[in-house]
Amino acid sequence: MSYEAITAKVRSGGPGASFDQMTHGLNASAKTRVTALLQRNARRYPAGSNIILEGDESDPFFLVLDGWVALNKSLEDGHVQTIDIILPADVIMPSAEGVSAFDVHALTDVTVCAVPMQELDKLEAADPPHMWTSIRALSAAAKARIAERMLRLGQGSAEMRIAYFLTELYLRVSACNDNQDMVFHLPMTQQQIGEFVGLSSVHVCRTLRRLSRNGLIDTSDHLKTVINDFDSIANIAQIDINQLKAEILPSDC
Amino acid sequence: MSYEAITAKVRSGGPGASFDQMTHGLNASAKTRVTALLQRNARRYPAGSNIILEGDESDPFFLVLDGWVALNKSLEDGHVQTIDIILPADVIMPSAEGVSAFDVHALTDVTVCAVPMQELDKLEAADPPHMWTSIRALSAAAKARIAERMLRLGQGSAEMRIAYFLTELYLRVSACNDNQDMVFHLPMTQQQIGEFVGLSSVHVCRTLRRLSRNGLIDTSDHLKTVINDFDSIANIAQIDINQLKAEILPSDC
DNA sequence: GCGGGTGAATAACCCATCTTAAACTACATG
DNA sequence: CATGTAGTTTAAGATGGGTTATTCACCCGC
Known part of the structure; x- marks a missing residue:
């Protein structure tokens, strides 16, 4: 869905x-x-x-x-x-x-x-x-x-925060969702992402581009954010997926 | 009290x-x-x-x-x-x-x-x-x-975070308290303060010493932290005292 | 009084991130 | 098509804060 x-x-x-x-x-x-x-x-x-x-x-x-x-x-x-x-x-x-x-x-x-x-x-x-x-x-x-999020805001690198941000929102957007493609609509400017993860918009851009250049994500189509390598992203974010799901998602998903 | x-x-x-x-x-x-x-x-x-x-x-x-x-x-x-x-x-x-x-x-x-x-x-x-x-x-x-706290963690300088930390804990410790002297017991190592405000213990030390050298606080007696210039500290922390009190303190104080 | 442990203070170096600025893209509007 | 606006991308330079290491001060047990 x-x-x-x-x-x-x-x-x-x-x-x-x-x-x-x-x-x-x-x-x-x-x-x-x-x-x-x-x-x-x-x-x-x-x-x-x-x-x-x-x-x-x-x-x-x-x-x-x-x-x-x-x-x-x-x-x-x-x-x-x-x-x-x-x-x-x-x-x-x-x-x-x-x-x-x-x-x-x-x-x-x-x-x-x-x-x-x-x-x-x-x-x-x-x-x-x-x-x-x-x-x-x-x-x-x-x-x-x-x-x-606060844990990463206080202790994590820019890359970790961005990776966590992408993972969290992907999980939440697709929580009650059947299809498993790692594509979702992310209606935020880099400025707004920066306000969320505690980085300047310039550094958000740099970090996204780096992930993109390394093939982990794809943001070329502005309406769709694609996570190509979910495991690597989750790894950068130091996320235990199952634990995170249990913690932040409503229990009926 | x-x-x-x-x-x-x-x-x-x-x-x-x-x-x-x-x-x-x-x-x-x-x-x-x-x-x-x-x-x-x-x-x-x-x-x-x-x-x-x-x-x-x-x-x-x-x-x-x-x-x-x-x-x-x-x-x-x-x-x-x-x-x-x-x-x-x-x-x-x-x-x-x-x-x-x-x-x-x-x-x-x-x-x-x-x-x-x-x-x-x-x-x-x-x-x-x-x-x-x-x-x-x-x-x-x-x-x-x-x-x-998250606001300052994401957007504030080291000095602002430390100043906010001191103010918040002073307010909470002395919430149900009559005497107005700006002295309180702060049973945390600089390492632990760093974990709280998102700084290395070294930088916590640097920042505290700077505040101290400028006469805003006094930490010479390790059992007592003294806030000499509450207004300046609150100002560095960008705190509106009354609003903060209403927000974070239990209502019966 | 001595040795060991914990935390504070300070220095030197480094790099992650901020700031500013400018070019570029996409898209809307007249 | 020309213009304007909002957002992205990239570059260059500055800096705040991290890291590592050393010394110092204090406390506690022996």
Whole structure:
């Protein structure tokens, strides 16, 4: 199943990973409520726009129906760090206290569905234990992703960070996916990749080109990123694939 | 209240920030259960030992009663990154799925109290909503701490990272504290600080000495770290103090 | 008082990555 | 077709931080 197919699935009301996980075990009335929510609260944002700014009041949850979202923090001097990237069918949790800790930034055109607190309360009343268990699992997966990245951000070389970045996003994009070709759509500029992995855009370019020149990846077609030698890439990234999958992917994939 | 006083408070059954938060609102029976748990499940670990290893089965929660704990991840090549540091009266959440995502490492002699899943279930049965709200708040504070650090890890200079490190830990150590002197006990080697801020121990030393030579801090007494010029340090760290306090400190301080 | 171990301080050297800048490509717009 | 804009590629020079190694200070056990 392609990127487009996943988003189509979500849009058409047959959502993907996290949504299934969140609603799995809900009784019928709660499920109906969730589906209604999706229709009602969906909103579109153009690529490059900010869905929420750090410090803004915000709903506690957003379900991404379509597009890629970056959670950003920035320093006064203008440097930006992307803390996490959220893909379709996954959940944005910008805050617990009603105030967002991040800029929620649309990397592509994005459709999200806000889940206000009172809606969550109603859901909880309908079917409490599953709700909380799911939220805990989702937030644990996000924490694991971030920790794994932070390890490489603090201790890894540029090449390792880029290799890890490619592997992580490939795994996540193709998580609920059957076909095994190592091709995926990566809708980010080198600048944005740099903000994610903690490198200048120039050095992102150098590093990608080196991997490309060595035949490990292929970025000649800008719409498709191809991983030619997955094992070598995973090796550079010092990844144990199975462990990583268990850690960062929703459990129903 | 000093570091020792806080740990004494915890040990004597009058716990600090997170514990209050977790148990705040619990009914009497649940509170009794928690207190009993503290007596029963408390365990001591010597400085330098690992309480849990990454990949081990682990209880979902540990309350730190005494000592400093580092949550570490490491690469095959031996490099270690500390993802978070947990102080007395705070909670370690190594996993959601029963398998720890970190090495839980004792920076000092440590006393922790394990909270097994079934214990949590019982607590939840006794008083569900507060339990979950608290857990969400705790894990949000941890996430905020980590994001703020990750921003500097990816985008900041060595000096900024060290300044941020000092400020964050000073704020946390003295959170529930009345006296305003900028002195605190920092039980970490420069090697361990380096693992936390993503620098070699040599460069940690260089950077600390520079701050020290410029009169911003004083580390001549190894048991006490003194921040002489808090504003300058916070400025180097590009911190907005009030915002940071709201974000990373438990709400009852 | 002596030897051994751990952590801090400092120096010298090196290289990974940043910065700046300029050329080039792709694509959209009038 | 000409022009503009956004992103990529490459080059050249500067530097922040890593690495290795040595010395120093302190503590602890004998």
